[in-house]
Structures are given as C-alpha cells and as structure tokens.
Amino acid sequence: MGNDSYEIRKLIGKALFFILVAVLCLVYVSPFLVMFFTSFKTNSDAFTIPVKLFPREWVWENYPAAMSAIPYFKYMGNTIYITLLSVIGQLIVTPMVAYSLSKIDWKGSKIISGLLMATMMIPITVTMVPLYRIYSKLGLTNTYVPLILPTFLGKAFYIILTRQFFMGLPNSLIEAAKIDGANEFQRYTKVALPLTKPILTTVGIYAFLDAWSDYLMPMIFISKPEKYTLSLGLQQFMSEYSVDWARLMAAAMVFVVPVIICFAIFQKNFVRGIATSGLKA
Amino acid sequence: MKLSQKQRDFRNGLLFALPWIIGFLALSVYPLIASLYYSFTEFNAVTTPKWVGFENFQDVFHDPLVWKSLRNTLFMVFISTPVNLFVALLLATIVTRNFKLKAAVRTAFFLPSVIPMVAATMVWIWMFDPTYGYINNVLSLFGVQGPAWLMDARFTKWALVLMGTWNVGTTMLVCMASLQEVPTSYYESAEIDGAGAVRKFFSITIPCIAHVLVYQAILGIINAFQYFQQVYIIVTANSGVKGGSAAGGPENSILMYPLYIFHNAFTYLKMGKASAMAWLLFIVVAILAVVMVKVTAKVTDSAGRE
Numbered sequence: 001m002g003n004d005s006y007e008i009r010k011l012i013g014k015a016l017f018f019i020l021v022a023v024l025c026l027v028y029v030s031p032f033l034v035m036f037f038t039s040f041k042t043n044s045d046a047f048t049i050p051v052k053l054f055p056r057e058w059v060w061e062n063y064p065a066a067m068s069a070i071p072y073f074k075y076m077g078n079t080i081y082i083t084l085l086s087v088i089g090q091l092i093v094t095p096m097v098a099y100s101l102s103k104i105d106w107k108g109s110k111i112i113s114g115l116l117m118a119t120m121m122i123p124i125t126v127t128m129v130p131l132y133r134i135y136s137k138l139g140l141t142n143t144y145v146p147l148i149l150p151t152f153l154g155k156a157f158y159i160i161l162t163r164q165f166f167m168g169l170p171n172s173l174i175e176a177a178k179i180d181g182a183n184e185f186q187r188y189t190k191v192a193l194p195l196t197k198p199i200l201t202t203v204g205i206y207a208f209l210d211a212w213s214d215y216l217m218p219m220i221f222i223s224k225p226e227k228y229t230l231s232l233g234l235q236q237f238m239s240e241y242s243v244d245w246a247r248l249m250a251a252a253m254v255f256v257v258p259v260i261i262c263f264a265i266f267q268k269n270f271v272r273g274i275a276t277s278g279l280k281a
Numbered sequence: 282m283k284l285s286q287k288q289r290d291f292r293n294g295l296l297f298a299l300p301w302i303i304g305f306l307a308l309s310v311y312p313l314i315a316s317l318y319y320s321f322t323e324f325n326a327v328t329t330p331k332w333v334g335f336e337n338f339q340d341v342f343h344d345p346l347v348w349k350s351l352r353n354t355l356f357m358v359f360i361s362t363p364v365n366l367f368v369a370l371l372l373a374t375i376v377t378r379n380f381k382l383k384a385a386v387r388t389a390f391f392l393p394s395v396i397p398m399v400a401a402t403m404v405w406i407w408m409f410d411p412t413y414g415y416i417n418n419v420l421s422l423f424g425v426q427g428p429a430w431l432m433d434a435r436f437t438k439w440a441l442v443l444m445g446t447w448n449v450g451t452t453m454l455v456c457m458a459s460l461q462e463v464p465t466s467y468y469e470s471a472e473i474d475g476a477g478a479v480r481k482f483f484s485i486t487i488p489c490i491a492h493v494l495v496y497q498a499i500l501g502i503i504n505a506f507q508y509f510q511q512v513y514i515i516v517t518a519n520s521g522v523k524g525g526s527a528a529g530g531p532e533n534s535i536l537m538y539p540l541y542i543f544h545n546a547f548t549y550l551k552m553g554k555a556s557a558m559a560w561l562l563f564i565v566v567a568i569l570a571v572v573m574v575k576v577t578a579k580v581t582d583s584a585g586r587e
Contacts, residue, residue, distance in 0.1 A: 106294030126559040127312035153304025213397035252400040
C-alpha cells in the first residue's frame with residue numbers, strides 16, 4: 001500500500017517534470033518557429049486575424065524579395081570578408097600570446113594574465129568616443145580597419161581560454177625540444193602549436209560568431225550603405241520596411257542559418273569553452 | 282653579446298605577447314585616459330576638445346534624462362539580472378538530470394544565445410506586436426488580453442526582461458558545469474536521511490555552487506549596466522510607430538544609461554558630456570569588478586576550508 005503511493009508520487013513527479021521540460025522547450029524554440037513560418041507567409045497572411053503559426057499558403061517569394069530589396073549579397077560579401085579576416089587574426093595571435101603567458105617564464109606573464117580579465121570589463125561606451133576620434137582622424141572610418149585590426153591584437157576571452165589549455169599541457173615536451181636545440185620560435189610552431197587544435201577550433205568558432213553577428217562596432221564606424229554588414233543592413237531594412245514582416249523574417253533567416261549550421265557542427269567545442277572558463281564569449 | 286637565459290626569456294615573452302600589449306595600450310589604456318580628459322572638454326566629432334572644467338558633470342547631474350536613464354538601467358540590474366540567473370539555474374538543473382532527449386533539450390535552451398543580436402531582437406519585436414504578435418495571440422488562447430509591450434511605457438522594460446530570459450544559454454552552461462561537480466555522495470547520504478528534492482536543492486546544491494552563482498550574479502550586474510544594443514535596435518525600428526521616440530522608446534521608458542551615452546556621443550554630438558557619463562559608468566563597473574574578484578576569492582576560499 002505505502003509502496004504504491006510512493007510509486008504514484010514518483011510517477012506524478014516524473015510527469016510534471018516532463019510537462020515542464022516540454023513547455024520550456026516550446027518557449028525556447030518558438031521564436032525560431034515564428035521566424036521560420038513567418039518567412040513563408042504572404043505579408044497579408046502575417047497580418048490576418050486570427051493569427052496562425054503556420055502559413056495559410058506557403059510562399060517562397062519573401063526570400064528573393066528580401067534579397068533584392070536591399071543589396072543583400074553585397075552585405076553578405078562584406079560580412080564574410082570581415083569575418084574571414086577576423087578569424088584569421090584571432091587564430092594567429094591568440095595562441096602566440098597565450099603561449100607567452102603560460103610557457104615562457106618572464107615577468108610580464110603574471111602582470112598580463114591579471115590584466116586580461118580587467119580589460120574584458122571596460123565598457124565599450126567609455127572607449128568608443130576616443131576610438132572613433134582616432135580612427136576618423138586617420139581617415140579609417142567607413143573602412144573595415146576598426147573592425148579587423150583589433151582581432152590581430154588579441155581578445156582577452158580567447159587568450160584566457162587558450163592560456164588555460166596551455167597550462168594543462170606538460171612542459172616536458174617543450175623542454176625536450178629545447179634540449180634538442182630548438183629555439184623558442186621553433187618550439188612554439190613545431191611543438192606547442194600542433195597541440196592546440198582543439199582549443200583553436202573553439203576560438204575559431206567564437207571568433208566567427210563574434211565577427212558575423214557584431215552590431216555595435218560596425219554601427220559606430222560604418223555609415224556608408226555600400227560598406228554595411230548584414231547586421232547593419234538588416235537593421236536598416238527593418239526601419240524602412242517595418243510593416244513587411246514576412247520579408248524581414250526571410251532576411252533574418254538567411255542571416256541566422258549559417259550560425260545554426262556552424263553551431264550544429266561544433267556544438268561540443270562551444271559548450272566546452274564556456275563551461276571550462278566560466279566566462280561569457 | 283650573448284644574452285642570459287633570463288634575458289632571452291624576457292625578450293621572447295615580450296615578443297610573443299607584443300600584439301596584445303599594443304592592443305592593450307592603443308585600444309584600452311589610451312581610450313580610457315583620453316575619455317577622462319574629454320569628460321572635461323567640449324567638442325563634437327570634428328572640433329578640437331575645449332577645456333570646460335566640470336561643466337559636463339554639472340550638465341549630467343542636472344539632466345533629468347540622465348536620471349531617467351539611470352532608473353531604467355537600474356531596473357535591468359535589479360529585475361533582469363536575478364530573473365536571468367534564476368532561469369539559467371532552472372534550465373541548468375533540468376539539463377543536468379538524466380533523461381532521453383537531454384542533448385536536444387540542452388541545444389534548444391542554448392541555441393538562442395548564438396543567434397546574431399539584430400536577428401534575435403527583430404524576431405522579438407515581431408513577436409511583441411500587440412495585435413499580430415505571437416505572444417499576445419498565445420495569451421489570448423488562455424483568455425488573457427496581452428499588453429502593447431514595446432509600445433506601452435508601462436510594459437516596455439518587462440518586455441526586455443522577457444526577451445532577456447531567452448538568452449541565458451552561457452550562464453546556463455556555466456551553472457551546468459558547476460552542478461555536475463557537486464559530489465553525488467552528498468545527495469545519496471541526504472536521501473538516506475530522508476531529504477526531499479527541495480530540501481536537497483537548498484541544503485546541498487545551492488551551497489555547493491554558491492561561488493559560481495555569486496560570480497555570475499555580479500557578472501550579470503556588470504552586463505546589465507552596459508545593456509543597450511538591443512534597445513537601440515528596438516527604438517530605431519519603432520521610431521516610426523505612434524508613441525515611439527527615436528531616443529528611448531515610449532516616454533523614454535527604455536532609454537538605458539549607456540544608450541543615452543551613445544546618443545549624446547553620436548546623435549547629439551555632445552562628446553564631452555558623453556565622456557563624462559561614460560566615466561561615471563566606468564567607475565561603477567570598476568568597483569563591481571573589484572567586488573567580484575574579492576567576493577569570488579572569499580567564497581571559494583571559505584568553500585575550500587569546509
């Protein structure tokens with residue numbers, strides 16, 4: 001008898017848990033569903049009461065229409081260009097700096113390691129005016145230099161991640177190469193660097209996403225429409241066509257899908273980076 | 282001349298770290314100092330800064346919109362941050378349990394966090410539409426008449442809070458990692474003592490991950506003080522809408538402090554005033570960061586001693 005009621009309680013608990021999980025999943029997935037289904041609606045369908053999640057009639061037109069309403073491919077080209085260079089920059093510089101901070105015994109490594117976290121906290125609103133002034137004096141606003149140059153100077157979050165990874169590697173390998181007469185540069189390129197593939201994959205994905213999605217930096221430094229990134233173009237599109245939600249959602253879909261694909265492929269790397277560092281990208 | 286090993290290490294270390302050092306000086310140190318100087322000057326994008334003493338700060342303290350924006354930002358700090366932390370912890374607790382489809386559920390919870398901000402904000406603006414939006418239509422299924430969300434000053438900030446809970450994936454992952462480190466033996470012995478799930482959660486789980494929660498809470502507060510990009514997207518998109526304002530939404534109800542800095546700098550071209558506001562923000566964030574380091578060290582320390 002008592003055993004029975006315990007079983008029943010457990011069963012009810014389990015059922016409640018699954019209902020909670022199902023509802024939460026639905027909540028978290030629904031913006032994606034709204035974006036997806038709206039992009040296949042006619043605009044009048046999107047504005048018909050009662051509002052339905054599914055299109056009453058499936059249409060493809062929003063996609064070509066969205067991409068011709070703004071120079072979509074131009075923006076995408078710009079974004080890909082910036083993203084590629086940013087990823088390259090981060091992948092070159094991050095392991096270099098991280099190596100210096102973890103595998104070379106010098107005074108600066110401690111100081112810099114301490115400063116890394118601090119730089120992550122500096123609000124962009126504090127630095128944006130001086131940075132804007134420098135870049136505009138150098139005639140570099142409306143170029144991609146302000147967006148790409150910083151990626152070749154290292155980003156604290158990536159350096160912290162990679163430094164942690166290096167610290168987990170035994171020094172013996174590098175010491176052995178040293179005894180064999182390899183200089184620091186050879187030790188770095190031949191011994192350390194090949195071992196960093198897993199963490200560099202993680203850094204590469206973060207760098208890709210950061211550059212692809214970045215909104216604030218392009219907004220500050222880019223004002224010529226032909227130089228727009230997808231973020232800027234999409235936002236521009238929204239303020240001009242704020243009643244054409246079917247098309248807007250189609251434009252957003254094209255922006256978001258590469259990110260989802262990237263995430264699907266590299267999910268493990270993603271999770272590891274954040275979980276081990278306790279930091280936000 | 283032959284360098285000693287120590288000198289060589291110093292040279293190599295410096296060379297390898299050089300890109301970061303340059304970046305640190307040019308992109309962090311210089312702008313910080315320049316911004317402090319600018320806060321005592323007056324200039325727009327093209328003119329040379331002219332020294333005006335404390336005028337900008339007086340202007341800041343007497344500008345009612347500064348206070349309004351500060352109140353809006355504090356709303357995010359005190360409402361949005363704890364809500365987000367609670368939701369992240371709830372989601373983390375779910376995905377640490379073992380059940381079928383666990384991986385898929387975790388993906389569903391985390392995926393929103395990687396969606397580009399402009400696209401995500403756009404979808405939410407559409408979902409918040411009072412008449413045709415998904416949210417009010419779902420509410421109406423339950424007989425609830427939803428508010429006008431982003432178009433009604435009373436609800437705009439709550440809409441932001443709601444929108445924020447969609448984007449707690451990273452905090453969730455951090456919580457998840459720390460939950461997994463709680464020794465299962467603790468739970469087992471508690472079960473033998475007859476503790477229920479709630480009791481176990483508050484007596485074991487929370488104390489064990491307290492240091493992570495404190496750290497995430499302070500990080501969340503720091504982020505809340507800097508929160509404005511989403512709002513900028515919303516106010517620009519809705520500027521044409523009745524009751525909307527290009528500056529800060531209906532009745533400036535979502536004019537966040539950093540957004541007002543941005544407007545002063547790049548919309549009104551009062552770069553001196555923007556710098557003064559920015560430096561006040563910087564001081565607050567710096568204090569919080571120091572608190573974060575101190576508190577985290579203390580909590581970790583006391584947890585280690587137990």
